[in-house]
Amino acid sequence: MFNSCADPASLEGLSWLLCYLTTGKHMLFYGSFLVVIALMLITAPTALLFGFGGAMAARSHLLPLRWLGKAYTSMVRGIPDIAFFLFVPFALDQGFEYLRHKVKCPDWDTPVRQGNDFVVCAQAKLPLSSSPQWMHEAYGFSLAVLAFAVVFGAFAANVIYGAMQAVPRSQMETAEAYGMSRRQAFWRILVPQMWVFALPGLSNLWMILIKATPLLFLLGVEDIVYWARELGGSKTSAYAYPHPDWRLWYFIGLLAFYLSLTKLSELVLTRLTRRLSHGQATMAGEAQRRTA
Amino acid sequence: MSCLQTIQDYGLRSVGIGERLLPKSDFTLCEQFTLIGSGMIWNIYFGLFALATGFFLATAIAVGKGSQTWLIRKPAEWFIFIFRGSPLFIQFFLAYETFVLLPRAGVEVLGFTVATSWLTKAWAGALLVLFLNTAAYTGEIFYGALRSIPKGDLEAADAYGFSGWHKFRKITWPTMLRLAWPAYTNEAIFLFHATTLVYFSGFPAWRQKGDALYYASYFADKTFNPFIPYPILAGYFIALTLVIVGTFGLINKRLNRHLPQEQRRKIRLRLNLVR
Secondary structure, three states: OOHHHOOHHHOOHHHHHHHHOOOHHHHHHHHHHHHHHHHHHHHHHHHHHHHHHHHHHHOOOOHHHHHHHHHHHHHHHHOOHHHHHHHHHHHHHHHHHHHHHHHHOOOOOOOOEEOOEEOOOHHHOOOOOOOOHHHHHHHHHHHHHHHHHHHHHHHHHHHHHHHHHHOOHHHHHHHHHOOOOHHHHHHHHHHHHHHHHHHHHHHHHHHHHHHHHHHHHHHOOOOHHHHHHHHHOOEOOOOOOOEOOOHHHHHHHHHHHHHHHHHHHHHHHHHHHHHHHOOOOOHHHHHHHHHO | OOHHHHHHHHOOHHHOOOOOOOOOOOOOHHHHHHHHHHHHHHHHHHHHHHHHHHHHHHHHHHHHHOOOOHHHHHHHHHHHHHHHHOOHHHHHHHHHHHHHHOOOOOEEEOOEEEOOHHHHOHHHHHHHHHHHHHHHHHHHHHHHHHHOOOHHHHHHHHHOOOOHHHHHHHHHHHHHHHHHHHHHHHHHHHHHHHHHHHHHOOOOOHHHOOOHHHHHHHHHHHHOOOOOHHHHHHHHHHHHHHHHHHHHHHHHHHHOOOOOHHHOOOOOOOOOOOO
């Protein structure tokens, strides 16, 4: 990166370290922090959407839909989330390929599952084997996002369902007295008021999401854990920057990154809670009104 | 090969008893059930021992965090912050890399040589991490319960002449446990779920002796069919969760036995404690 780094063998001390920390691979390492943050920022709204859908299904008046919603919200209770992270991308990938296979190659006559193999025609492969490397990476990343969204959607559905139940009944009765239909009352009264009840649960969920992001590594995405292991492993003198096993230092760096992320989130969420309680028919809102 | 034969060969495979080689092809349903079930031995081992030992450290941590003395309070707060604020996955990696860096021959302490190589094995190293981790989470739960003990209970204890250790053992501690128990049940459930991370986080599965998820992903990788091993794993874990809820429910009943019927706290499963 710098001109002075042209010959690493001649460097000493701090300048060696500076050059070492700015190699191309380290730049990829720093980039992977952005991947992790991107994952969180994309997953959070998607999971919220899944959760909202799940909670609405669980409240539905149609029995099968209600069952579906209840099953979705309770599945995360008994089963480890890591199992989902391993299962969902795998299953989704095969599901997508199977669907494309059915559409694109209708005259394919051998079965898709042959013993221990899953064979679809070449046009149905996702992504196509001819597509560039970045397509493969983007596909892997989006599968990971979907897996996270499915799991955290189930968590969020629990929280949102509870929050919808927690909105005082009198608020809904007032809406009915004003002549609102069920749909109007839901969107104009229930949904705006439920957030303050959902916030403690959702902020907890955000913390859990932060702490679940290193599992990206298990899904084969080149994330911070991958790079920490890659860069930290001992390098012989065949490399430009030889060093012994430094993985411990890299993981201490990751630990510091996560600790600061959770601390920062905690501060922001505390402020947000105070803001959202403003003017609500809750104890916190009442306390704010008194002091104002 | 009959299913009974498979159970004999692979039923204790995860602890190294039975057939040496894992099945390589033509996987039967029975093999998958047996091996994944055999892996559950490790999940139960990690969960049970971490819970049993973590419980006592958690009590100490909770009392420490509630202490008036700065020198005791701060370490407890930092302990909880570090273990609750960072992912368990990273903690596993960090611990493993630390244990690997310890000298092979052992560490000299006061003229004795203390062997360290066993720490790099999952049974000890991962258990240590899980123990510290659950102690931090449980410590926070117990601390919250400690702070919400009714003032009247403690005043009544004073009035009866309880003090010091006696008061803690007979009044404070049981009340704290009673208040914390529903949340602690959730913590136990998620601790058992967290044990599935062990063999995916640096700690090697020596001679393919792994936990349930290790075998489930082995089958999924070999057969390219995730729809059989993972639901089997899910079934085992749902059963385990039900057992935990049942056991903790019994203890909860005992902790609440002196209260009038309508004041008793029911265990409500909440989902806010995944790590």
